[in-house]
Amino acid sequence: MFVSVFHLLATAGNYLEPVGPIAGTERAHLIKVIWVSMIAIGPALLATPLILWRYRRSNARAAYTPKWEGNRLLEIIMWGVPIAVVTWLSLHIWKSTHQLDPYRPLAEEAITVQVVGLDWKWLFLYPDQGVALVDELIVPEGQAVHLILTTDTVMQSLQIPALAGQMYAMPGMTTHQWFFAGLPGETRGFNAQFTGLGFSKQEFVVKTVTQAGFEEAMASMQSAPPLDEATYSKLAERGTPTETKLALGISTDATLRFRLAEPQLFARVLGRYHTGQPLASEAQPGSADYRAEAAALPAAMNTMPMHHHHD
Amino acid sequence: MTDSLCGNLTWDSIMLVKAWKDPNVNNLITAGAAAMIPVGALMVPLLLLWTGWWRPLFRDWLASVDHKKIGVLYIALAVVMLFRGVVEGTLMRLHHATALHGGVLSPDHFNQLFTTHGTTMIFFVAMPLITGLMNVVIPLQLGARDVAYPRLNQIGFWLTASGGFLITISLLIGQFATGGWSAYPAYTGSIFSPGVGVDYWLLSVGLSGIGSTLSGVNFAVTLYKLRAPGMTFMRMPLFLWTSLCVSILLVLIMPPLTVACITLGLDRYLGFHFYTNDLGGNLMNFINLFWMFGHPEVYILALPAYGVMSEVASTFSAKRLYGYPSIVVATMCIAVLSFLVWLHHFFTMGQSALVNAVFGIATLIIAIPTGMKVYDWLATLWRGRIRFTTPMIYLCGFLVLFVIGGLTGIILANPTIDFQVHNSLFLVAHFHNVIIPGVVFGMLAGLHYWFPKVFGFRLLESWGRTTAWLWIVGFSVTFFPLYVAGLMGMRRRAVDYADPAIQPYMIVAAIGSLILCLAFLALLGTILRSILLRKQLAVPLGDPWDARTLEWATPCPPPEYNFAVLPEVTARDAFWEAKENGTAYAPVEKYEDIHLPPPTYYGLWIGAFASVLGFAVVWHIGWLSLLGLLGSIAVPIAYALLPYREIILPAAEVQKQDEAWRCAARETDGVTRDEEAHATNRGLAKPDELEIEFAAAER
Amino acid sequence: MNSPPKLHPGLNLGPAHGDDHEAAENSIFGFWVFMMSDLVTFGMFFALYATALHATAGGPGPKDLFDLSSVAWQTGFLLVSSLTSGLALLHVKTHHHRSGAAIGPMLFWLLATVALGGLFLWREIGDFQAMAAQGALPTRSNWLSSLWALVGLHGLHVSIGMLWALVIALGVLLRGVDQRWKLTLLRWGVFWHFLDIVWIAIFSFVYLGGLR
Incomplete structure (x- = not known):
């Protein structure tokens, strides 16, 4: 199936439309990294507008905790999620960098x-x-x-x-x-x-x-x-x-x-x-x-x- | 005759003469810009003489060693240079909109544009902005009277300014380098780049780099040694923590840049072989040195912005900063890790997979503390009472856009992906995404936030908000298309392209760049309009935002000595605590004489001789170089031997000024949140009833 | 004032000096920070040198050029100059906490340091001249470029240190050993010892290492 996809795109000339397996894998990495990073980034992107709207000053019904400055569980999540994502990505980097090392001989012939x-x-x-x-x-x-x-x-x-x-x-x-x-x-x-x-x-x-x-x-x-x-x-x-x-x-x-x-x-x-x-x-x-x-x-x-x- | 007297300088070196002889589009654009220099050089002195402003300019500003004024000079330098940088950026975007198989600008002109744009924006906009802001804020937040070495501070500014002078004069006399802001040899060696361009780069970057090193030393000592009584490290406002990290970074990472400049200069001037192709030269060494500086530099720029955002988040949601210890740890982690990732700027240089993997992973690890900070800011806003003031709008733009920049940073940290997008517009989009929403938004938020502190009046909110939105929209429209164009294979620094599919993106980006121009004009407009309305906007009582940290415990503007009596710090948000306890404006029992450093032209002299030296070296004018060098040595010796007398401000005088302010503050009933942006805000703002109730309930 | 006897690394004036001792804290600490920056500068030149070890491009190498006896003399001059600079500072520490102390001995040790620095430079320049005579100019190879730059940078620092000492001598003669000049002397002392440390690194890695 891979091969036929490459065939369809064989006249294109960029990274997003690869015509060979190396560039194809490199593109797959791009997509994978974006999805995995979203686990850490997505919540921030979603939460920003929600928090800004919910806690606008004109909203008198929203809670307000001016002295609140820490929460152990939250702290663990805040460090934990990026650590987990980065650990996964690091393993991925370790594997993929060796796998796609441009110096790695690909064949005898x-x-x-x-x-x-x-x-x-x-x-x-x-x-x-x-x-x-x-x-x-x-x-x-x-x-x-x-x-x-x-x-x-x-x-x-x-x-x-x-x-x-x-x-x-x-x-x-x-x-x-x-x-x-x-x-x-x-x-x-x-x-x-x-x-x-x-x-x-x-x-x-x-x-x-x-x-x-x-x-x-x-x-x-x-x-x-x-x-x-x-x-x-x-x-x-x-x-x-x-x-x-x-x-x-x-x-x-x-x-x-x-x-x-x-x-x-x-x-x-x-x-x-x-x-x-x-x-x-x-x-x-x-x-x-x-x-x-x-x-x-x-x-x-x-x-x-x-x-x-x-x- | 000209050989010995003027070195390599000839009439044809002067851009205006060149454009007169050969009036093509490129020469005319450059000459138009260059003409502003002699016109300015004539008009400004005339204006100063005519208005009589030259006297206060010299006496109160150029001779001043007051950290606030030096900070303002830095920021003024940055804004002037920003004008050039924005125009150049826009020119490049407009050019690319037409550059399918060609375009308006010649390759040589385009190559100079991206080189000056990058060099100007990093060394003469971003750096002076952060140094300026740090200058203004550090001693005030710290509860100190000035930085540790006020005169050294002045010298640092003038060295930066002399670098700025050189890059500016290159527009008029000669031309600038074409090798990009990173100036990789052998392209920038004398064989491939004869002429003065690279020499201008070396001298302007080198001089400003020395200035930055001195600033780093100064701020580091200030932060270590001049903290107010009780201001322990863990009570320092976040901006001070980021400043401390930045100072340490400046001290340690400017030397690689200086060494890179010196060695490339030795290659070019004296025929050394550090980076030449022949006789064992090794260009990879330059690339390593440059990025040993260059990567931590990114954090030098970004960390202060994180500091500003921490202050803004807390002040304008009327809430303590969430997770202070975590943010401090995260900041230190970022600073340390920033030393360990420089190689990710050249994953494609042929080193082993092992090395690439290690540096890729190190880069990813920086995402942990950075992501942590974003969560912390969000948690600060959560259950706050958010006022959408101008700095808060910048914070909103920052939170969304900077996170996207972080995502593309993670992408680039993967060597296998970097192989594909390195050297493309994707990379260009990424670092603009980090620097504009990350650094520029932070600095502009800081400018808005602290402007009244320095000048005594607020900036207009209506104009400020419009400006902020223009920056946010302008950035997005300009740079998101560049990500796509990069993925489609458009190379950075390419003057034109052959793929018609790229052109639509370039047109959108060009429109975006015009919006950014508008944003810059709106920024100037905000400042000018606010100056005109300064009486209505005045906030002499000192605390227009009902803020939390010590700089607000002074009048706006603060006296030269900042604090009549040094504050005693007992908590993290020291001023907020004092306001809650009702001691913020309490009478002071005892005043003492204050010793102040005397005004001096030390820095100005150093800057003048450094500029002369730089210009003479660029043009190989021997006698003038010697003059500049001897002058630069003689000035410190002369000042060392001249008598040095501090100015002593008698306690009675200090008491008079200080009591007047305290009385006025005690007698004024502060404005409510609704009136924060109104003329009734004279610098004393207070929480809502509702906020007070909640605060009391929480206790 | 009950300030502790030690406020900053290196020689302290001591509480007997009162305000002068106190004032030294920030001044000397800042100078140390600056020296750390300078240390990185030298570190970068050392790194460039290390990568250049084999980049002689067919030109002369360490074994053709290094004259260990001259280097030994230079090392001797510099080490003794560290001693004399220390004696100058000790004299300030032990005598100048009261007014009317003689400045003669201090000046003597200061100028002796300058003289020893001069001897060091004289031998070093001699070495460079000898190398130039053999065609071993920095334009010959990457290794020679790195060598001249690293050793030259140190020599430049020594020259600056000497000039600085002369300015101090002049200042002391003009204005006496007041707080300002005491602090300048302390900073100069840190600078001079720092040069010694860098030289020991150059001596070990460049010269001894090169002849190994």
Whole structure:
């Protein structure tokens, strides 16, 4: 039944209309928390107008106890109800936070996608399939997906509300987000962390396709233009998706799909921040001074990138 | 030449020049606002000279170390800054109503707007409001003559004001930051945000932060050491308990903010690597530091409002506060727990589920004492005789709306839900829901409640009630749609949006923001209209609400020394008890000389040099920075070496003033509840017959 | 007046000082509260330092830079200066409850403290210069930024303490050891000892810990 509901909503793009089980559970949590909290909050909301009306000064028939300042039983209820509700909610938080830990591997077999946040677009690298896409994430239906996130600029936050919540991506570090793809369809994702002028344009499309469709798409990209260091350096220049396409001399409604010519690209992007050398503003993607030719990626990492470990 | 003399400052830095050269919508809006600064800077001195008001302004206000006057200065600063904050908020709401795929404002302008709006509202509206109110009320409720360190109090105000000066001048000269009020690096580092914007943020927030630390020390010592004889901790009015918690919080949590400002400043000015992307810098440290300050800050703002609401609930239902010990315990719990939850501002930074769960649960636990307080206020109203005065209307709005804000807080405390609504308008709606009904309603209720105490006349009830309803309605219409838009996936700080389904909500919110503008104007109107009618509204006898605590045991306005003789406290509602026993205005046997701190321009000098220092540092003007720095050091040294002579008010003089007031109070027959808001209320109000009967029966 | 001999933590003037002793209660208590705030400031810098321990970014680390003998000298100067500051305060406590007490010994100990503070700063600045000569500037790495900021902040406090002591010396010469200057001395004493405590933390965690 779940599946059919997701299917009906498969074109919607927000948290309230999830298209995958993770976001679905997250929405269920929202509803559950609201109902449970109502046990403590509802009485207050109901009692406020009733008390204000009943004990208005013009009502001479109402009781009045000016010196009354405490009642043991009432005190126990007043502390007890919030404590009970919070205890229940705490147990829920304990369970749900572990259950929906974005770092928790969801399956042995998963599609691994390395994600590089740029100003103001997302680059998705598929190391196993040897392809790369800009602002387009293609996943096969029902499969577990493992996103490994970093940025090559300031901190960003990747969110695909209909599939999973958000996770920060930070330069020189990796963070992780696991989710299950839903049924075939499209939904949207975006950067949720403010990053400056083009921030609101940093959205991308998530395409859930059949297994066959996925293989076909991956295969078709083997003949796409190569994503090598030079192309990457151009992509990294700050600009909205439209501006980037114009800068690269391609049509604004074309998709940016590549064959991943540099398999070490992700590691080298991480390595940019671990060379032990200062990074001039011309060499920092996202800076207004950035020049592609001044921003060579390190050939080999001097230091292992600092992994943001999950203990 | 300009390089050394004016640092990075050029003609083009001045907004008016920029708008002249490039008159587009964004530049014109900013220039229009900026033009108010030079116009004001010319008009105000001229007006002061013309009316001759400059003399009393300097002598009686700027040089005063009287806590009541410093409190009023804080509140005046807050109201002026509130004007800017409300206008900016409204501009953003109006912009969003049109911002499907675009909108009126440019991204750069919008980004500055939300940054200044947040920074102004937190540091230069909410903080001065609570500091101002605490200044006015603490010594009076405590039965003290002033705060522990009157001069330090003045310095604290002027440091806050110099921060306010910097954020204001940024409108005219240069521009403000675009990185949000929380200023996360690396975005705010020198590589991504060159220019003066972030420097303005650092200096204005840093300076006002030092001012707040000093206020915290001052209030903490006042509350510990200057309590009237017999005023044990468990007899302190609730507002004092919340103030005590706030003072402790200020002392302990302003340093992380100061350190965050200093270290980010070192990165930007001297090329340090605290938060840069390269050479080991770690932006997560800034985020931690900021929220180690930022979360307790929420309670610094909210706790005094809880204090006000406790006073209001009790006074206007003519009843003892229900569950005083519980509320005290709850207040302390909230203060302590507020240190332990900062991480919930970034559940999404990749830490382990364990850490997230622990901080999520810690956050939930705060809901227990907070919920408890709401029940206690309701129990206070229960079986009371409720008068729907202006503060009571704010309390009603608070009880309903704040509870909803609490609910959304519980929602956000769940990491799994936070993953989805973090960084969305849902979050924006939540914290406005906590801060407007929670903090602003509390402060406005307090303003109405204590206004006559400070100025000697009441605010007009009719206008006051209308204003309160406008705030309540304006808030609801503006922010409830934002919850929905947030759930629909609209990100905070996004200049525009692509989903047409969001636009209707944005239009409703824009209408709401106009109602809030109206509410602000109505607030000003209330004050102005009441000033005009001050003779009718005067309440010189001091107790217009038939209230319960010590501040009402003084005339309105109280003399500079507050109490002719320090009161002896024997019960929780000290003044109420005295009225019941008939000793409230009894003659005093013996008066003594009163020592008062002399007026001084100490604070004003510090503020002036701090402003110069801040401005010069922002614009990299070396010689001026040095001047500001040396001045800021020289002023305390000079005042330390100058002679210090207290003013001694002879006992006979004190006796004359005090006896006149006591006699008048004894000879006046107080007004009944029905006349509370009438001109016949001269500051002496009394319970109904019915209330007296019930009280006698209960005994 | 029957005020208790101890009204606030630290050295008290004692009931023999009458009103001055009484007045110290609020003044010194408030200064302690302020010092707690300052302690949090140092705590935050220590925390930043702790997270930076491995963030040397390929640049020099503790073992390349720290000169323990210089640090030992600095520690010695500062510890002895705590003693001399204490002697200055003790002189005030034991002599200045009556009028006409000589201020010479007090001034001597006060200026000796300033001199020892100066020696401390002289060695510390020398260390910083040596580090700069090896390219170990705060611009080199996160660890060096944190080190310079933490140790520098302490050095700044020492400078402020010295300036303050000089102002006190001047004030005492101008106006004698009256109530105002007694209370200032007591506050300065708390401040100076506080610097010692912070230094011991720096010495243990930063220097000894770094060379471990």
